[in-house]
Amino acid sequence: MSKSDLTRRRVLKAGAAGLATPTIFTGAVWAGSHTGFMNAPQGDTVTLGFNVPQTGPYADEGADELRAYELAVEHLNGGGDGGMIPTFSSKTLEGNGILGKKVEYVTGDTQTKSDAARASAKSMIEKDGAIMITGGSSSGVAVAVQALCQEAGIIFMAGLTHSNDTTGKDRKANGFRHFFNSYMSGAALAPVLAANYGKDRKAYHLTADYNWGYTTEEAVVQATEAMGWETVNAVKTPLTQTDFSSYIAPVLQTDADVLVLNHYGGNMINSLTSAVQFGLREKTANGKDFEIVVPLYSRLMARGAGANVKGIFGSTNWHWSLPDAGSQAFTKSFGTKYGFPPSQAAHTVYCQTLLYADAVNRAGSFNPCAVAEALEDFEFDGLGNGKTLYRGADHQCFKDVLVVRGKENPTSEFDLLEIVEVTPVSQVTYAPDHPQMGGAEATLGSCNPGA
Amino acid sequence: MDAIILQFLNGLDKGSAYALIALGLTLIFGTLGVVNFAHGALFMIGAFCAVTLQRLLSLSHQIVDETQKDFLGNPLKVDVPYVHDWFGPAAGQTIIEWSVPLAILFAIPVMALVGVIMERGLIKHFYKRPHADQILVTFGLAIVLQEIIKAFYGANPIPTPAPPAFTGSFDFGAFIGLDPNTIIYPYWRLIYFAFAMSVIAAVFAFLQFTTFGMVVRAGMADRETVGMLGINIDKRFTVMFAIAACVAGLAGVMYTPINSPNYHMGMDFLVLSFVVVVVGGMGSLPGAVLAGFLLGVLESFASLGVVIDLIPGINQIIIYLVAIVILLTRPRGLMGRKGVMEE
The missing domain is CATH 3.40.50.2300 (Response regulator)
Structure with a gap:
């Protein structure tokens, strides 16, 4: 897919607005800037794109991801008990949306197929004006959608993807992964x-x-x-x-x-x-x-x-029985709303949504390059898994990993x-140029704001 | 030698499933002249009969156990199946654990009903339509059925274990005089093979030794002449569709402990079963059974380590390669009849 095919109208629109914007940005310059990039939010709302498998073999994971996304949107907009927002070490999220704009969302069905996932992401970007795409329950899908978002100039916050390649040889400047890897x-x-x-x-x-x-x-x-x-x-x-x-x-x-x-x-x-x-x-x-x-x-x-x-x-990556305050808050919030504990897929996408919103608030802009800059080498705590680093070199989160064992005497179908x-x-932790991660040739490339 | 025997057993096991599905497909094609791409869905519905019965038998009421906590820290609500109340915990649990064999009895009327509804409600309208139309409509029906099952049961496989008495493995090596523990084979897979042979024998006996079967065989050979003799052949063919649905459904019921059922399992078997039918010869019941076991065994042998090392990926294409060779040398398949699908 060519970039011009994907973004022609919006690029022209955003590009015209962006003529007045400097080409070299700093954190200070990002602040208050809502032009010069793809799908710059207009009005008092911002749209996120949740791209999950709603049909196909991973539909159950997709359904759990969607529940977590809806919960995250509710919490970002000030509803519910706030989930992990109170335990999150960064304190920019105040229940008033993102940068004061109410969060809305659209959903797409990846079908756990790369082509279908790219088509639904493309539709959410072009037709619905999604400022960020997130989701997926397959590494093949994640790598494909991440590449599309890179071309389009949209931030991609990966969902459940465990392959080394997502932040290894196929890493992209616009893509970020909270989930752990092989x-x-x-x-x-x-x-x-x-x-x-x-x-x-x-x-x-x-x-x-x-x-x-x-x-x-x-x-x-x-x-x-x-x-x-x-x-x-x-x-x-x-x-x-x-x-x-x-x-x-x-x-x-x-x-x-x-x-x-x-x-x-x-x-x-x-x-x-x-x-x-x-x-x-x-x-x-x-x-x-x-x-x-x-x-x-x-x-x-x-x-x-x-x-x-x-x-x-x-x-x-995570388990609902973890005793830390963040995990317990999320489990309580999710469990109270839906009647059962969240899966690791639900946890990682909830975290990704909060991390994105927080990065936008800290950057003071929805510009993908500003958001990427805010996420890179960001250290945080309170979202489960202990202290975590979003490493700038490959956009991979580094945090504690759980080794688990099938329980001999489970008390319920969730207690396995x-x-x-x-x-x-x-x-x-490993070096960014580790051979399993694509070696020295692996590179993020440049951030693409889409305009 | 051990590996060869083990893969032969695996082949018989796979062949059992192929043969049962292909037998039903051939029955429908032979009697009604319909190419039924929804037959895999009947296999899947049979498997979900076992899931449904397991859930019905496990219907529970909750009691609160103050000594344990749930994931939110509240007192744990423990599910107590009604069958535990009615028959006592031990007997009640045994009934739940035997849900798969019991599902055979449950599945027969359900599958017969599904078969009759499918045939009377949809497929009869396509008897005189081209095979391409039949394939399209039955394939569409298969997708609808699997989406309905997914809506009710979810996308993930559902564990449906065999009764504890049959969950272990059998020392087949010692049984045939080899060293102990050289050939270990699961009990349930042996039972599946025996069950498949029994069903196949019953279908053949029914067609061979009953008046009903004789009329059906006559109808398969010359439908018009049988009709002119005043016999309502359509009614009998509807019954045959129901029987074919039962065969596929029972194959599905008994398959559940081998692989946890999911909504897509019918499609997984459908294409291979059609290859089996074509290799056996369209419309030939013995051909379908023979080809089912033949291709199952070949597929298993192609999975031997030495074979894969020699020709990587051969296990994935062996069935299609053999199908090509057989159709080139015997265009009507192994036991196909002249005139079938040749007009």
Whole structure:
């Protein structure tokens, strides 16, 4: 898609207004400036675009994200109990919208398909005048929509996307991710696995055959091998696979004593179910109990796998049972409104909405480049996960990561995972030019204000 | 050797599902001449019969447990199924745990009703229309049905486990005289294979040894002549549609412990099942069963590590490659009849 196709009318409109605006901005210059960029808000409202899967395999995650977005908008406009606004370390949010403009929103359906997600984002930008796009429950979608927003000159606040590539080789100046990534999962999980299962282990990986699967496999392989584990085999499985028996059976013929399932969603549920059915959890190999590991856990997915998740280690970005004030405030707010606790997808998109609104307030402008400048190297607390840094070099949030395990005796359908360890941020931090993140070639490029 | 036997068992298991769905497809095509792309949706609805019965049996009232807290810090509300009250906790729990086998009884009338409504309400209007129209309307129907299921049950898979007695694994290696623990195979998958064979045998027996079946077979061979003999063949074909719906539905019910059901599972099987029907020969019931097991076994063998190492990705295309080869050498499929879809 060419930039002129996407933005022609608005570029002309915004560009004409922008002629009077300096081309080199500073924080002071941003303040009060509502022209010279894409979809500059007019009047007393501002429109955000929530692009989530409302149909397709991740529709349940999308529905939970949408609930959290609606809650965030309610809180930004001064409704409800304020959720995490009172616990957020930055104090610019006062319940009067963003920069005094009432927050409105439009929604799009990504269908968990890159082309559909780009089309719905494009529509929200062009037709609805969305100033910011956020959402997604898939790394493929996130990378595609992030690239579109970069072209359009719109800020993209990523939702649930775990692939290294989103803020690695495919990072963009207009894109920001609060959610953790594959590298962090590997770095957090490996020491816990070594402590519980020993350092002399042979792992067999089954990996979803797409972007996220590759980066997760790479991250877990490198982190566990650094602990002394050996990788026996790594087999790619098609994303459309439903019956994993043909992939589980060969595991039994190797000398592996750990199976790592680099799967998410329905893939994870089905592969884990097959592995349990084939008796892997009762099996012994090399004189040890056979173990299964799921690097990325989601409570919604754990519910689908039922009792099969019991005792299985994995990592997660956030969990409603965290005791900090921010997490408890959000859980109470969300739970009171909807009757059940929020998922990690709901948490991350709620945080992203608040972080965006706060950045606009601090910058004093909706200009994407001003917002990006405000978000870069911003340190905050009170949104769960402890002290967090939005690193400027790659637009990735660095915060504590949770290692969780399937609970043996859940008290409800929401109480499926127990937190085993809160891995400190220092343990999951890496250099911006880390090889897993695209190396030295990976670059954000320049911020695009769209005009 | 162990790996080969294991993949052979996997192939029989996959073939069971393919064969059951393809059998229903062929029954409908053979009797009504309709290419039914909604057949996968019938498989999915069958699976959700098991989910529905599990939920019905788990219907609960809440009691407040002051000793435990919920996620908001309030006293925990504990769900107590009514069947626990009626039959005692142990017997009540056993009933819930056996919901999948019990769902067979539940699914038969439901699927028969769904089949009759589908045939009388929609498909009969397309008997004389081109196959392309039939494909379009039944594919559309499949999408509508899966969206209805998603609206009621959500998009994520729903765990529907087998009874605890059948959740373990069977030492098949020791059973056939090999070393213990060399070939471990899940009980439920063996049960699924046995169940599929029983259903297939029952359908063939019904068609072969009953007067009704004889009339249907005659109708499949020459519908007009049977009609001129004063037999209401349409009524019988409606019953056959209901039977085909039941076969697909029962296949779905029994499949739920193997893979947690979701709204899309019918589509996952539909395309492969059509390939099975074409390879077996359009309109040939034995051909559908034979091709189902043949392609299931081939697909499993193609997943062997040595085979994938030799030809990466072969497990994804083997079925289509074999289909091409068979159709090039035997254009009517393995057991296809002359004149079917050749006008």
